[in-house]
Amino acid sequence: MNKLLEQWGSKFKDARVSSIRGGIWQVESADERFILKRRRNRTKVFDEYELMNWLQQNDLPISQLLYSTEDVPWGGRSGSIYVLYPFLEGMSGTELQNLNIPLAIDIGASLAKLHRAFSQYEAVEKFPSFDIFNEVASFGWPTIHGYVKSPFRSKLQELEQAIGGDFVNNYEMLERQLVHGDFHLGNIVVGDNKLLGILDFDRVRMGVRVFDLCYFTCAVLSHTFKNSLKKDDWLTFTKSFIKGYIKKQSLTKIEAHSYFYVMCLIIIVSAAMNLDAGNTEQADQNISILFWLYDQHDYLQPMLENAILEDIQKQIN
Incomplete structure (x- = not known):
């Protein structure tokens, strides 16, 4: 070496x-x-x-x-x-012991700044495109359906129908640009409630802009999922993260409505990839998170949507 x-x-x-x-x-x-x-x-x-x-x-x-x-x-x-x-000196995001609001706001603001720079970069044709919806349809659903046993198949079918019915048209209207593609706790360096560094740009691609936000939100949820107390803090952290982003870069109403559904798509693909790699333990956690999100749909979907819309309105005023 x-x-x-x-x-x-x-x-x-x-x-x-x-x-x-x-x-x-x-x-x-x-x-x-x-x-x-x-x-x-x-x-x-x-x-x-x-x-x-x-x-x-x-x-x-x-x-x-x-x-x-x-x-x-x-x-x-x-x-x-x-x-x-x-x-890069600092602490990996995976070492965080507490989900605190100032850090969430700064991470959101930093991601918005990254997205602004991405949107102004001219050589976008050098990067591949990624369609998360098609990835779920062609790979995610078939892989998970082949793994999940009764009685959970009916819940999976309900979720598939909900995403297909409520989201498919909005997905086509989502803003698209270069995205980081792998923005999670392990790819950020933090310290003193600030984001100090962003790592790993080898998965940059053209995709829906909200992907990076939802991907990070899912990663934090996965990081805290087995700890019920930290899981309770997840929504507050997520709302603060979104607030920090919107301070620097506005989101659209369609992105607000779609946030919950894009999270579900990301979890589905993550579960399928883990199953494909033979990592059934991690896939089981992905599927547990997916079902938890679905069970919380009537609360989480409007909560996330309204959090974004409220912050958008504040920026307008």
Whole structure:
């Protein structure tokens, strides 16, 4: 691994390398820390590098990929490619012990700033498109229906009908732009109730704008789901997160109405992906969250919608 790292300079010759998880390592060289990640596609890495340059110009808190001695933002070994970037100091969002309102507001505002920068980026054609609704229809529902046993199948069918009936037309009218695609607690760095950094731009794509908000909301719910006390704080945290976003970037009425349903779509795809990977324990939690959301529909859907509409109205006034 050190031979690979020397492609970024001789200072890495004696660097200490420790595995974080599959394909990701922490690198320590003298008093500096870095993250090394395995990647698949050189073209995508270069597109990501150019996008991150744009984000830096717009004062987003990111850690840019480092150029190697070959004057490219990657290194190679045994047919694989790797990227290296400076470690962002702070605490991973996954280490949060409490869901507090000031932090939620700042995360929302930071995501809005990221979305504004994304919307002004010109080279959008370099990134793939992602249609969460089609992904659910072609992959999510078939996979989950093949797994869920009676008596839960009837509830699953009710949810499928509700999403198809209440949401399909609104989905086509949702705002679309570049989105982060993987905005969750593990991809943010926090400290002193502030967002200090945003990580991992390898899943940026064209999609519905509200996807990133709903994805983060789902991730926080999943993080707290087994703790009933923290789960009770989730809605307050979510409303504060949305409030922070709307302070910087307005949402539409259709996005307000669709928020709950996009959350459901994300959970469905997450469950299907976990089932496809053989991770049935995590899939079971995804499905439990999905059914919990459905059971709370009459409360949560209007609550989330009204929270967005109220904040939109405040910004207008």
